[in-house]
Each structure stands twice: as C-alpha cells, then as structure tokens.
Amino acid sequence: MSFRYAVVRIRVLRSLIGLGVLFLWGSVPDVRSQQPVDLILHNGKILTVDDSFSTAQAVAVTGNTITAVGNNADILKLSAPGTQVIDLRGRTVTPGMIDTHRHYSVDGMIASEKDRNSYRVDWKAVKTKEDVLNQIAGIIQREKIPPGAWIHFDNDVGFMGAVSPTTVLYSKILFDELNRWELDKAAPSNPIIMSLGVPEYSQILVNGVAMDILWKEYGDFIKENGRYWIDSSGRPDGHLESPAQRPIQQVYEPRPTAEVQAPHFRKIQEAEAAIGLTVVSGRYPTYRVKSLQLLESRGQLIQRVAYGYEDVFGVIKDLGELKNLASKIGSGTDKIWINSIAPSNVDGAGGRVCSSQPKQGLYATDYVYPMGACQLDTEYRGPGQRAAPLQANYFRDWLQASGRYGVRFANTHVSGDRSYSILLATMEQIQKQYGPDATRNWALDHCDMVNPADLPLAGKLGATFSCYSSPIERGAGIAASYGEEVAQKFISPVKSMLNAGAKVVFEMDSDANVWQALERLITRKDSKGKVWGPQERVDRTTALKMITRWAADYLLRGDKLGSIEAGKLADLVVLNRDYMTIPEEEIRGLQSRFTVLGGKIIYVHPDFAQEYNLRPAGAVVSTYDELKARRNPLRDYSGGQG
Template sequence: MPRDSDKADIIFHTGKVLTVNSGDSIEEAVAIRGESVQAVGSDQDVLGLAGPDTKTIDLQGRTVIPGIIDIHAHMDREGLKRVYPSLEGAVSIPEVLELIKQQVAQKHPGEWVTTMPVGDPPNYADMPGSLQEERFPNRWDLDKVSPENPVYIRGAWTPWNIPPSVGIANSLALQLAGIDRNTQSPDSSVTIEHDDKGDPTGILSETGRFPSIEFTLMKVVPRFSHHQRVAALKESMQLYNAVGTTGTYEGHGVAPEVLRAYKEVWDANEMTVRAHLTLSPAWKSVAEAALEMERWGHSASGQGFGDDMLRISGYYIHYRGSKYTARARTAELPFTGWAGFAQSYNPPARFRRLVKLAAEHNLRVNTIVADCLAEVLEVFQDVHREVPIDGQRWMIGHVIETSSEQLNVIRDLGLIVETIPLTHLWLRGRRLVDNPEEANRSVAHRDYLEQGVRFGLGTDNKPYSPFPTIWAAIARKERLTNKMIGPEQVLTRMEALRAITMGGAYFSFEEGRRGSLETGKLADLAVLSDDYMTVPEDEIPSLESVFTMVGGQMVHSTGDI
C-alpha cells in the first residue's frame, strides 16, 4: 500500500533539540521525511506525524544539534595521519626506539620505515622538552634498531604546532637522500644539525611556516599515493561524522591531487560529509592566472558548481609568503604532502592584480590574513572601487587581531571571517596573557556580533573534533597558564554553536538550506553524548556524536540510541 504522504520517515522524540533557529528555541522532537526536516516541536505535536512505517527513536533526554559545519577543516588530512605509525605516548628515547623497532620487524631489509612526528597528536607540542632526555633521537640512536632499513621520523606539519618542524633520519636514510657533511642547507630557514666532528646527526629542522624538507633534502622519503589519499578521505569522513560534523568549507584551497580524491569518492556515491572546496592554484604568472580563470569562470564563479555533497567555487590566493617555500614546494607538484594545497608567493602588486582578475571573473577570493589584515583590506577596498565585491562573501581566514575600524570595513565589503580559536587562543595565546588590550582585540567574536560581521569557526584539523574549538570560543583559556584571554570576547554556548552551524552554512551560501533544524531544511543533525548546554565547561571538548545524520540518512551510530 502507498504510504501516507504526510507521515514522517523518522521521528526523534523525548530529547533536547537545539534548533539554532532565529529564536534559539529548544524543542523536544524532530521529524524527518526524505532528506529534509519535516517538523520540529513538542513530542505531542511531532509524534502526531508518525505512521505505521515511521521509525521512532526515543532520545531519552539526549541533546540534538544541527550538523556541524567546519569552515577550516583540511578533512583529507585526518585519514592520512593514520597511514604512518604513531609515536604517541613515548616519553623517552628508548620508548621511541622500541616503537621504531616494532615497525622494522614488519619490514624487509631496505624497506622504508616512516612514522609520524615525535610527540602526541594533534599538536606534537613541547618537544623535545617532554622527552626524559630533553633531546630528539639522532641517526645513531635510530641505527641501533634499524641498521638495514632507512628510517624517517616525519617533522610535524608546522601549522599543527609552533615552529620549528623537526624531522629525523637514520644513517641509511641520509645516505639515500645524499646528505653528508658537505650538504648545504637549501635555505636559511632549514638547519642540518652536525655533531662536533662535522657529521650530520640526522636531525633536520625548519622554521618556515610551511615545511619543505620533504620537497628538498628528503625528497627520497615515500609519498602519499592516490590510493592512500582516497582511502584516507573516506576514513576522514567517518571520523568527522563521529564527532557530529556533516559539512566542511575548505577555504585554504585544495590542489588537484586532493580534488581528484574527492571526485573519486563522489563518483562512488560514498560522500558522507558535504564538502565545499575552493581551488588552490599553481600559477607561475599573472598571465597564466588570467587564462586559468577564464577556463574556470563558467563553473567556479559565484556560488560555484556541484551538488549538495560536493561543490567547487572560487580561489585561494595567498598574500606575500615565502619565495623559497613556494619555489621548493611548487617544483614537486602535483605532490603537496600534508598541505593538500599548492604554495605560492605573491608580493603586494601581484596579489592585487590576481585579486582584481578574480573579481572580474566573479570568482570568490579566499586568503589568510593572520599577519597582514591591514594590507589585504586595503587591496580589497581598492578592487571594490573598480569591481564591486560586496555580496560575494570573500573569505578572510585565520583572523586574529582586529580594530573597530577594520571590522566596519569587513562588514561593508561583505567579507566573511574565519577564526581558529583553539589555535590562536589556547595553543599560541601565551603572548596575549600579559597583554589584555591586545587580547580583547584578538579573535574578537563579541565585537564581530556587535558590529554585524559574519563569521564561522574552524578546527584547522588540530584536532578534527569541533568541540575543543567550540570550547575555546567559550572559555578562551591559554594552555600553559590556564588563564582567560580577552574575557570581553567570550561567546555563550548557544552563540558558539550558531557560529559553527549557521555560521558555517553562510560560507557556502546555504544558510537557507542547512545550519539549523527548521522545517524544510536538510536533515543534517547529530545526537550528542552529553548535554551540551549543561555539561561542565571543561568537559565540552570531550563531547562526540552517538548518532549522525546527513540528508535524512544515518552516517554514524554508536548503537546507544
């Protein structure tokens, strides 16, 4: 028999549904029909939509939130971190060596042993000081457990922590890489450590913003394959679903090798996180950029091209940067390593020409402004006078310190602000602890709200769970002192939730389709492991999802409901 057209497919009831609608109402139940929310309200009203085929789920008081939308996700990386063995938990050099020895035992002589960095994820912080010896293992340490296999302990991807990034090679790895006492450093940012006799110790450190050692000195180290990237992306989506993330915005851009992996997963109909990607260019000149923009203008312009699960729009265009890093990393394309994006060097004049070209082609610009907000805003204002950009939602990322005047400019240009509070307050906020005025201008969420600036929260994949990021926006604590940074800028729990749901939807021009639990919107939601609104503040980072839904389909379940 045909089913009743007005009956729900699924009803969640007897819960605490944080709708994130305009009134931030909290309801008891939500009904799902097809891919959309059919109704939200009281148990009595919503259960009235149940039919003989409706599945009803008793939440037993659990909290339901709209699906998280992480606007600086680097989602492809999380699965890649699991390609290489972890050294997590090792607190001494013998413990590091024991983990290496276990990996060597699984290899044939001559095969590479490559691991994640020394330290604990996601930040690999406070190394080598946290090791008992207060030093990194060197080539001779590694040789003791691996005389016949090349070993390379990868340096941390610098954005996960604070420079330097330190990689470690044993003697055989150095030999294969052609590194000896006569090898010169490729740049002043790279140090090849030597002992008192002048021999390299195997410790390679780099202070650059984006590490390049595996693109120069250690090019011989095995690289991610396409197969590994595809498998890792699928695993990443499962992990993101497990913490309630149903959508991402990748404003830092994705390189062709990452876009190819996304396309393969999309082709197989295996996407479980809605991904909005921006393009990461590898232009060698403004003329080359103009030709490429002309080719992409028909598909990546405006709100982009794609469907509800995978969409592409706009470009990431870097301001300034390191000439050395850009040259070193570009030389090895299509390989991008951990980055997943190409690295460019654009001095101010070139940046302005590229940005104007993008505006002329209706291509949304995304750029990072952690240390260059004033310069970028000046360029955007100049371009706006010639080609209006308000309404295009150009994105400025890693925004830290802002003045009231700058926020007025940001609002008037229609720019959207991406903040990474866990990085800039908790991980790297020590300098702000003793500078209260600067602290209250940094990651200034309250000012954004009061001045009408649109913003969202991103994890930057360190860690991938959104709840430490949400906590950082609420608590604003610094990790070493546990002191609050900029108390005037704290968000309430509901404001922080809105920033990472409706705020994220706005980045993709989809605030009318997702980001809140309202009738007619896409049924993207997460049932949480505890009550987000009442759990002790320091337990917010540990929250996860027990049931996640994307478009009315279950993509994650722990079996707890």
C-alpha cells in the first residue's frame, strides 16, 4: 500500500519595502508537521474499511487524529522521542464499532428506588387487581411520600413471548381491570404513573389526579390528536398512548439525577470498550444526556454518543416550531451530539408490532392489539377500538412537518411491516411535495418485519435501514405468530435491502455482545442452529462496513468516524483474533486486546497489559466478563424503550 501522509506545503510571502507590493519570492521545500506522532501501531493487519477495504500494516496517531496509514517502514519513520510504539505481532485492527440504535439499561442498575425515582410492583405476588392497589398504597405509606408528589411505578411484566396463563392474567389486570378510578383508591392525593409492561414505552396508565393535571394543560391537544382510552360512557379511563402520554413522561415524570446515573453509564461503557464498541446512537431524553455530559466534563466519558432529541415529541403543540429546531441536528461535541429529532416509536414490539400479516393469537395482548399498535394509521382508534376517535394524526403531521423544515427522522423504533409500508409511502409523498432532499438521511430502525415488496421504493427514496439480528433469534416465535414464510422472508432482509439500493447499518438495541450479534447477522442462525432467511446472508466485509463506515454516515459523522484513514478520529480496536479468517461460528468470541478512543488508550486486556507492560493512565484493565458482571442490571429496562 502506498504511504499516505498529510503534507504541509509552505510558501513564503515577502514584502518589498519601498515598492509597496507583495509577490511570491520563492517556495520552501515540502516539510511535515512539527507535531510529533504520539502512537504507532505496526506489524499488524489493519482493516482500514476505506473505499476499497484495503489492508495496511501500520497506523500513526497524533493527538486524537489518525496521522498516517501504510506499511511498517514508512510509518516507523515517523517515530520520534516520546512516541509510543506497539508491535502488534500480527494482530488485527478494526475501526471502533458503532451501534446505531442502543439503549442504556441504566435504570435497572440503580438499586435504590428513591434514587431511581421509580417504584416496582412485585407481580409475582399479584393474583388480583387489589394486590396491585395494596402494594401501591403500602409503598406510599412506607416511603412517606408527601401528597402532591408524582410517583412512577414500573411493571416488570413481559409480553414479548408466547401466551401463558400468567401473562393473560397480568394483561387482564393492566388493560381491563385497572383504570384511573381504581388507582385513585390507592393514591387519592398523588399523581400516579404506571408503565404497562415490557416492552412498551408508548403507553402508560395514570390515575385521576395525574389526568386532571394533564388535561388542564394539554386537554385540547389530546382531544384532537389522541390517543387515550375511554370507558363505555366516553370518559377517559387513564390509559394513555402516544402522543397523549408524552407530556406526562417528558414534563412530569420523576427521573433519577445525573449524579446517580453517571457511574452506571460509566460501567456500561467500560464493558463495551472491552469488545470494541466505541460509539453508540440512541434516542435519549435530556435527563439521560445530562449524565453523559457530566461524565464528559469530568473526562470520564469513554464512548461517543449520538442521540435523537426526543423531548419535544408530543410536547410541542404547534409543529411549525420544528422549523426552529432543525439547526440542532448535528450540533454538539465530538463526544456527544444530536443526530435527529423524532418520535420515540411509531408502533409497539412483540405482540404489538404493526403488521398487515394475519396473526395466530399467540400473545397475551392480541385481544387488545389485533393488528398491533399502529400509530401511523389515520383510521387508528386504539387497541380493541377502546380509544377515542382521532381528529388528527400527530405522527403523520410530524413527518410532514419534518420534511418541510428539514428535520431528520431517525433513532425511532419501527417494528412491523405495516409501519414500514406507511413510512415509505409518507416519505414518497414528502419528496414529491418538498423535493428529494426533504427526507435526506432519514432512517428506519430495527427491521423486525419488513416486507421485501417495499424495498424497491426504499431504494428509490434513498432510505437507510438500521437493522439488528435479534429477530433471527426470535425466528421461531415470529413463525408461530405469522407463519414460516413470513419469518423466512420478513426478518431483517439485509441482502434484499442492499440489492434494492437502500443503505443498511447495524444496531444491537440493547446490552448485547456486538460480535455475537454480528455473527448472527452473517450466519442467520438462531441459538438452536436453525437458519432464518438464508437468502439474506451478508459476508464479513459487508457486515463490518455496516457497523463502522456506513454506521458513521447514520451518525452524520462519516467525515470523522468509521474507517482508519488519515484525518479521521483515532478510534481503533486491536482484536484477539482475525475477524476475516476465523470460522463464522467463532466470531462471537472476538474481544478487544486494547481499545483506542480519540487517540487515547481507554481499555487494555490484562493479558495484553502483562505481555507489553502496558498500563496507560486512566485506562480500564480488566476482562469483558468481569466488566459485564459489574454492570449487569438488576433487571433489564431496555426492552420497553423501542
């Protein structure tokens, strides 16, 4: 490979006093930057993931930037007194991994309910609705919560899997028996917010005290845009769906402080540094971002974070305000920046994905959500026709306003084929009205169930898909719900997306091992060895591009991240084995030997530290398993985030 180095050419300007003119008197020979190289990695296999996916032997780093990439001899010439030189002894180096849709399970790591600002109903002890109400009243009394204080209750009830007597019981209590008036019996003096099981971020249950506060400020908005359930007399019963629940969550719901959350963010990032995950993107509310900014201010943030700014969805009533928010996209630092302004989700998950495919009734919530939570449907009237009729569709209006004002749609949960179809049709309408740039860089996340028939339109529109591989692991459940053919064709159809001309990047969605997830994408095998959608397999080169170079474009940082090239930020991962040659079924075992973020070594494996006597100041020296055990949540709160 040819040696690539940024060369500074200096021309000297001289002034002739007395003539009053300037001219080029001569030129100085080419010289190189006087700033010494800080770090050289040589004698390795550098997978640059540049345009040609070239391989180099060595890389040089100055400050936070890659200075040069090339062969051993040329790069070693750049060494100077003080340069740290590491012989990789044949090890493979990749760009830092990028997860384009990620949730931090921070809440589940906070042991204290007071610190978490959220209390838990123990559903193992629940047989009737009275058991729930008694627990709520008992917690208020035990914690001496003053009247008027907002209280949030988590319901750790999973509705992802197949129907069971337990999930049927819980769904009946949450959806049929509990309502605002029942909650008032347990909490007559406090506004109450209850989640409605995992996974669901777009639906809550509130009591009458909370409903009165919400209705006073947002009643007219909610009456027009919904979505709220009503009883047989037409009265709001306390079940709120998006966008009606958003003001409650963004304005009133109590949240943990930045000081409480920050150490747990750090634990998660330490474990992810050990597998080479250097950048994540997600949909994070301001209270989360403040925790990350606190770490950044202390010099303790060891992961870059791009985020979708979600605080305004369902809160701003006049969507013309989006015009003033467009300039926020792309703003921030090299460590934390905004890459979209969008809804949290446009449908549900598990049994609540929005699908046009016939269901077999295998989820406990199917009787409530016969087609899923289809929030983009203009005719949508809510689960089981229980919701008040819509006068307007805030979701579609939001998309139209986003296209008009140049606001990027990304970082949003999309799970069902019907949702993807409606989104793509809406994007087509927006482009016809405002031009092709109106939806530039728009992305549709997850790829749980995508109808291949929609992909030619996606390619034509220039859409980006952010796909994870976990639906492959859930293939048997999807087949049981929608049939074998749907499961084989609709689950993360990555190859078909690429063939149609769409852009595709890789995500994990939750606290997963990036290499295990990537292996699943390549092999299409679930944990029992069954292959789902063999026609959708991608090779290792494509998979690595999806989680590095192409992912950087999703983050709006393609000029700075995603490949090992001169001028880009020095995010590097030295692997324990060669990603390109090990057996496919062993990709999951890949880990970092050391990880570099912006030119700084942030993680070193103990074996590597001993072999090289390498213990950089501030770097984490441990194993992935040890770090993962430290950050394992008390419970997984990520499933309901979308």
